[in-house]
Amino acid sequence: AKADGRNTARFFNKHLKEEESLRLMLARDLEQAISGDQLRLVFQPIADAGSLRIVGYEALLRWKHPTLGDIAPDLFIPVAESTGIITSVGSWVISRALAAASSWPPHMVVAINLSPLQFRSGDLADEIIEAARRWNVAPCRLELEVTESATLLGFQRDNVLVALESLKNHGAKAVMDDFGTGHSSLSNLKDFAFDKIKIDRSFVASMLTHAPSVSIVKAIIGLGKSLGLTILAEGVETEEQLADLRAWGCNQVQGYLIGKPAETIIGSSLAMPVSSN
Numbered sequence: 001a002k003a004d005g006r007n008t009a010r011f012f013n014k015h016l017k018e019e020e021s022l023r024l025m026l027a028r029d030l031e032q033a034i035s036g037d038q039l040r041l042v043f044q045p046i047a048d049a050g051s052l053r054i055v056g057y058e059a060l061l062r063w064k065h066p067t068l069g070d071i072a073p074d075l076f077i078p079v080a081e082s083t084g085i086i087t088s089v090g091s092w093v094i095s096r097a098l099a100a101a102s103s104w105p106p107h108m109v110v111a112i113n114l115s116p117l118q119f120r121s122g123d124l125a126d127e128i129i130e131a132a133r134r135w136n137v138a139p140c141r142l143e144l145e146v147t148e149s150a151t152l153l154g155f156q157r158d159n160v161l162v163a164l165e166s167l168k169n170h171g172a173k174a175v176m177d178d179f180g181t182g183h184s185s186l187s188n189l190k191d192f193a194f195d196k197i198k199i200d201r202s203f204v205a206s207m208l209t210h211a212p213s214v215s216i217v218k219a220i221i222g223l224g225k226s227l228g229l230t231i232l233a234e235g236v237e238t239e240e241q242l243a244d245l246r247a248w249g250c251n252q253v254q255g256y257l258i259g260k261p262a263e264t265i266i267g268s269s270l271a272m273p274v275s276s277n
């Protein structure tokens with residue numbers, strides 16, 4: 001048992017070291033990725049649940065590393081956060097997403113994911129509104145997605161509150177992402193004036209096979225409705241899921257059934273920024 005323990009310890013040590021050196025490498029390479037054309041955005045449609053009409057697109061970040069190939073955002077976003085480089089990555093995302101949206105039909109919304117650390121400087125709201133102005137995208141077309149863990153981070157909490165309030169004053173919408181996976185979903189709902197909640201993909205995925213998930217999804221829809229929020233279900237992959245979600249009154253859906261994240265959408269990509277004076 002003693003030897004086993006030592007082997008296990010050695011195994012984990014080796015594993016941790018490899019993971020740590022991978023993280024260090026990614027952190028270093030991410031700096032070049034921004035300037036070197038390795039980042040791009042893909043856009044996943046958001047549809048009205050009833051009509052399946054596309055109401056807009058969510059911007060999702062992609063990184064093609066020169067030697068490692070495609071790296072998932074779930075892997076590199078935390079690295080970007082821990083090194084602080086998320087601020088520049090996030091700014092890149094904001095400006096590229098608005099540039100893209102400027103060529104879409106003007107009723108289409110653009111959803112942008114924000115990391116809690118982007119709120120640290122205190123001028124995130126101004127940056128977003130300024131980018132929207134530069135690209136001639138009305139702020140009411142903006143949806144800012146914040147995950148629950150983001151709103152939880154103690155010292156950022158006030159910054160997030162203030163920034164979302166300011167963005168909402170300009171007509172933008174605040175969205176709680178991955179709803180149900182955080183530790184204080186309900187108090188976050190109470191304290192932040194969210195316009196919309198996105199039911200996490202994990203609940204939608206287990207809906208068909210797991211009765212408690214059905215109850216949870218129904219309850220989230222009911223709760224959201226009574227608060228006057230828009231309810232979106234993520235990760236909708238089957239007609240069955242769609243039918244249930246519609247029957248329960250879910251407003252919007254997103255998922256492979258409706259459309260996978262893709263490089264280009266409708267419209268041209270030749271948009272020009274509005275001159276900034």
Ligand code: C2E
Pocket residue numbers: 044059060061072073074077093113114115177178201234235236237254255256257261
């Ligand atoms: P998220 O914001 O919850 O985005 C939804 C994720 O689910 C995306 O993964 C999307 O490709 C995937 N997805 C969408 N529909 C389906 C489906 O029907 N089935 C399945 N299995 N998956 C589906 P992705 O693009 O790998 O992004 C992962 C996470 O990385 C995002 O989760 C978000 O938290 C983060 N992320 C992505 N782009 C950005 C960004 O620009 N900034 C920040 N801060 N985070 C980002």
Ligand code: CA
Pocket residue numbers: 058113145177
């Ligand atoms: Ca999101």
Ligand code: CA
Pocket residue numbers: 177178198200201234
């Ligand atoms: Ca989500």
Ligand code: CA
Pocket residue numbers: 178
């Ligand atoms: Ca997620």
